[in-house]
Amino acid sequence: xxxxxxxxxxxxxxxxxxxxxxxxxxxxxxxxxxxxxxxxxxxxxxxxxxxxxxxxxxxxxxxxxxxxxxxxxxxxxxxxxxxxxxxxxxxxxxxxxxxxxxxxxxxxxxxxxxxxxxxxxxxxxxxxxxxxxxxxxxxxxxxxxxxxxxxxxxxxxxxxxxxxxxxxxxxxxxxxxxxxxxxxxxxxxxxxxxxxxxxxxxxxxxxxxxxxxxxxxxxxxxxxxxxxxxxxxxxxxxxxxxxxxxxxxxxxxxxxxxxxxxxxxxxxxxxxxxxxxxxxxxxxxxxxxxxxxxxxxxxxxxxxxxxxxxxxxxxxxxxxxxxxxxxxxxxxxxxxxxxxxxxxxxxxxxxxxxxxxxxxxxxxxxxxxxxxxxxxxxxxxxxxxxxxxxxxxxxxxxxxxxxxxxxxxxxxxxxxxxxxxxxxxxxxxxxxxxxxxxxxxxxxxxxx
Ligand code: PFF
Numbered sequence: 001x002x003x004x005x006x007x008x009x010x011x012x013x014x015x016x017x018x019x020x021x022x023x024x025x026x027x028x029x030x031x032x033x034x035x036x037x038x039x040x041x042x043x044x045x046x047x048x049x050x051x052x053x054x055x056x057x058x059x060x061x062x063x064x065x066x067x068x069x070x071x072x073x074x075x076x077x078x079x080x081x082x083x084x085x086x087x088x089x090x091x092x093x094x095x096x097x098x099x100x101x102x103x104x105x106x107x108x109x110x111x112x113x114x115x116x117x118x119x120x121x122x123x124x125x126x127x128x129x130x131x132x133x134x135x136x137x138x139x140x141x142x143x144x145x146x147x148x149x150x151x152x153x154x155x156x157x158x159x160x161x162x163x164x165x166x167x168x169x170x171x172x173x174x175x176x177x178x179x180x181x182x183x184x185x186x187x188x189x190x191x192x193x194x195x196x197x198x199x200x201x202x203x204x205x206x207x208x209x210x211x212x213x214x215x216x217x218x219x220x221x222x223x224x225x226x227x228x229x230x231x232x233x234x235x236x237x238x239x240x241x242x243x244x245x246x247x248x249x250x251x252x253x254x255x256x257x258x259x260x261x262x263x264x265x266x267x268x269x270x271x272x273x274x275x276x277x278x279x280x281x282x283x284x285x286x287x288x289x290x291x292x293x294x295x296x297x298x299x300x301x302x303x304x305x306x307x308x309x310x311x312x313x314x315x316x317x318x319x320x321x322x323x324x325x326x327x328x329x330x331x332x333x334x335x336x337x338x339x340x341x342x343x344x345x346x347x348x349x350x351x352x353x354x355x356x357x358x359x360x361x362x363x364x365x366x367x368x369x370x371x372x373x374x375x376x377x378x379x380x381x382x383x384x385x386x387x388x389x390x391x392x393x394x395x396x397x398x399x400x401x402x403x404x405x406x407x408x409x410x411x412x413x414x415x416x417x418x419x420x421x422x423x424x425x426x427x428x429x430x431x432x433x434x435x436x437x438x439x440x441x442x443x444x445x446x447x448x
Pocket of ligand 1: 021022023024025026027097100225226227228229231233319322323
């Protein structure tokens with residue numbers, strides 16, 4: 001049996017896969033909407049600050065753990081802090097990832113359903129009726145969304161079972177450049193519509209009076225979520241890096257690409273919404289009800305809508321690969337045979353775990369817990385509790401349990417940056433990041 005550990009074939013392959021994990025529903029769908037309604041450019045600047053300072057620092061911390069140990073999270077924390085309970089941090093990451101993927105795949109299924117329908121042109125046909133009703137009837141139909149939910153998981157399983165180089169890296173190297181290209185086409189189309197500037201203004205004009213304590217904390221959570229932090233996914237991905245790679249340079253590219261995509265998303269979506277006099281609604285309806293209406297008004301609308309949905313599908317899939325990979329790498333070790341079995345067993349279990357989320361828009365819509373449907377419950381639990389908790393624990397673990405000289409060596413290897421960069425990073429990760437997360441946390445729990 002071949003038991004050597006798989007590795008990314010190149011730095012670019014790693015960057016595309018890690019940026020693929022980061023860029024997903026968070027950047028393409030949630031951020032543009034929240035930016036538009038929470039102070040526009042003012043909110044974006046705050047998000048940018050958190051992403052660049054705290055997000056990048058935490059990303060480097062996860063990279064240091066993964067690359068140093070070359071092991072999946074539970075093993076990595078065990079190696080760095082033997083005989084302690086810190087390996088629970090890896091288990092927390094696995095649990096959080098399964099929960100995220102369980103509802104992420106439901107939205108992935110909706111995207112597949114919409115993509116298939118858009119190819120036939122039926123979504124942009126003016127006779128297709130009210131888009132809101134259509135969305136409601138699609139997501140409450142257990143069979144249609146159930147099948148596409150399963151299809152989304154199966155594609156994810158097939159890619160992940162192929163391994164790091166031949167599975168995730170290969171798929172990301174096709175999907176991510178395609179995603180950038182489609183974005184470019186859509187942004188050009190969108191910005192050249194009559195009245196496009198109104199949408200750009202809605203998205204980016206700074207309005208500091210709309211920024212409240214809550215939006216600042218939301219920007220912090222969003223910065224972590226959209227870099228896939230706090231789940232040890234970046235520990236997992238960086239464990240497949242060669243010892244020669246420059247971690248700071250890779251982290252900068254990943255953060256830069258995520259920010260670029262968040263900006264491009266807003267520029268692709270809002271000009272069209274305003275040019276055709278529609279309302280920039282909240283949440284899932286922005287993508288599934290407002291955009292089809294926008295595209296129905298446009299020449300070749302069916303083509304542009306299909307391209308947008310394909311882009312969204314690629315963004316969602318590349319994030320799903322990372323969510324399944326952390327589970328698979330943790331249970332299968334280096335054995336390719338066990339990897340296949342692990343991918344199928346974990347993937348199908350996560351599909352089953354996602355069924356109540358899927359049905360919470362139809363059959364189980366009356367099943368409320370704290371006034372929320374099951375889907376929203378899981379989203380809330382993960383985004384507001386498990387992710388910040390994971391991020392907090394990692395920012396405590398790294399300065400506490402890793403040797404400072406070894407950390408410096410890991411982070412500065414191959415880089416021309418000096419000790420002052422390292423010292424600044426160490427200060428941020430040790431003091432600034434935990435304090436910021438604790439404030440955000442207490443706010444979410446309503447304690448502060
Ligand atoms: N970063 C992804 C997004 O913004 O949609 C979501 C995500 C993936 C969060 C993986 C956390 C994670 F571990």
